[in-house]
Every structure is written in C-alpha cells, then in structure tokens.
C-alpha cells in the first residue's frame with residue numbers, strides 16, 4: 496500500500512494553529528482577493544479562500560472587476576489595497592482576462608503584501624534564499640513533505656514542469672533543502688528516464704495523468720500538483736491507479752496539494768501581518 500499524503504488533514508492542522516495564534520494575539524489580519532472577470536473555477540477558488548480566511552479569524556476583502564476591465568482599472572484597485580492599513584495580504588486571482596497585463600498588475604503589489612509570492616521581489620528573495628513571501632503551492636508541497644518526514648538532503652528530487660508559479664519555485668525550495676534537483680518539461684526527451692531516478696517526484700506539468708508507473712521508482716514519494724476536471728471527476732497529473740502499491744507515498748487529488756495551497760496563503764497573510772519574514 497502507498498502512504499496517502501493527506502494534505503486535507505495537514506492543512507486543517509495548520510489552519511487550527513493559525514486560528515489559535517491569531518485569536519491569542521487579538522489581531523485581525525486582512526486578506527484581499529481581487530477577481531477580474533467571471534471564470535467559474537476562479538469564482539469557486541475565491542469563495543473558498545474567503546471562507547478559509549474568515550474561519551481562522553482574518554478579515555476577507557473581495558474586490559470584483561468586470562471581464563472587460565483594462566490594466567489601468569486593475570492597477571487602481573491594487574494601489575488602493577496597497578495603501579489600505581486593514582489589508583495585509585493581496586492576491587490577484589489568475590488567470591487574468593485577455594487584455595489585462597498580468598506582469599504589470601502583479602508588479603504593482605507591494606512585496607510586503609505579496610502573499611502569492613509572485614512579484615519579482617519575492618522571486619528574487621526565493622532565489623537568494625533571503626526572507627520573503629514564498630509562492631503558496633510550492634510552500635504547501637514542502638510543508639506536506641515535512642509533515643510526513645520525507646528526507647530531502649542528498650536525495651534525488653525531480654520536478655515535472657517549469658512554470659514560474661509552481662515548477663520552478665518548487666525546484667528552488669527543494670534545492671534549498673539540499674536535494675539533488677532535476678526539472679523536466681515539455682521539451683525533455685524520454686522524461687521517464689530521469690523521473691525514474693527520483694526519490695521525490697513532483698508532478699506539476701498541467702497534463703492529466705501524465706505520470707504513469709513507468710515514470711516512478713518503486714517506493715518513491717510522489718506529489719501530484721495537477722487538477723483537471725473530467726467527466727469522471729477530478730484527476731491530477733498522476734495516473735494514480737497505476738501507482739497504487741508501487742509508489743511509497745502519493746498525494747491524492749482532491750485532498751492533497753490543493754488544501755495545502757490555501758493553508759499557505761493564510762500562513763503568508765499572517766506572516767505579512769506580523770511584518771517579520
């Protein structure tokens with residue numbers, strides 16, 4: 496049997512801890528989520544983030560803009576939130592509609608409030624390993640591995656996917672923990688040859704069921720970051736049926752990395768509130 500990396504349970508523990516700390520401090524950190532347009536998946540995520548924030552004693556501020564907003568309209572909202580002392584964290588939900596310049600919008604967020612860890616200042620801090628807010632999904636992957644005491648130093652980690660949002664920062668965090676890290680991507684030839692070397696394999700390619708049994712060394716720890724809606728429900732980037740009993744440990748979809756991402760967003764907001772990083 497493969498161990499299930501139960502992100503839902505680990506995330507619940509993190510949220511419990513935050514709730515206690517926040518209530519004991521008598522403070523009210525504020526998380527602002529900016530949603531531009533009406534992508535139905537984004538609607539659900541934004542609602543869940545607001546709920547999660549309130550459940551730990553944070554104030555949730557939701558700013559909605561129409562689908563046909565211009566970059567300047569979104570920038571104006573971000574600037575207002577930058578100046579608002581009740582707002583400690585700002586998240587601009589991605590993807591943004593066509594016609595809104597994502598890079599300009601993200602760069603407008605004050606790094607001290609960049610709870611998504613997506614500004615160039617935050618990315619630079621990650622590369623330099625200086626204090627800064629780390630991207631939520633990569634941070635969640637690390638906390639999930641730590642919760643199960645997965646050894647990283649000296650071991651071989653392989654990340655499938657090189658996105659600025661997930662793959663690349665995850666590789667950097669693994670590297671900072673002294674893993675030997677490889678990154679696979681859409682142009683990699685015979686990627687399974689490299690993947691099969693992994694003690695820890697992170698699937699963040701954005702391709703349903705890409706990672707099959709022949710990609711995985713027996714006993715390896717496999718983290719599935721993918722989330723795809725199909726007729727048969729949610730599937731990840733991992734073909735979990737073929738890995739069951741073969742992988743040493745496996746994160747489920749749903750109930751794995753997704754809930755960890757939200758827990759890390761709350762952790763980052765609490766860190767931003769306290770102003771120490």
Ligand SMILES: Nc1nc(=O)c2c([nH]1)NC[C@@H]1CN(c3ccc(C(=O)N[C@@H](CCC(=O)O)C(=O)O)cc3)C=[N+]21
Nearest residue numbers: 586587588589590611631749750751752753754756757
């Ligand atoms: N600026 C920005 N930051 C993000 O962090 C960000 C974003 N934009 N855009 C979209 C992606 C996606 N994302 C998820 C967060 C939680 C779950 C999650 O909680 N999933 C649950 C429920 C799944 C379900 O039922 O839909 C689970 O996996 O168990 C999933 C996906 C954050 N994202």
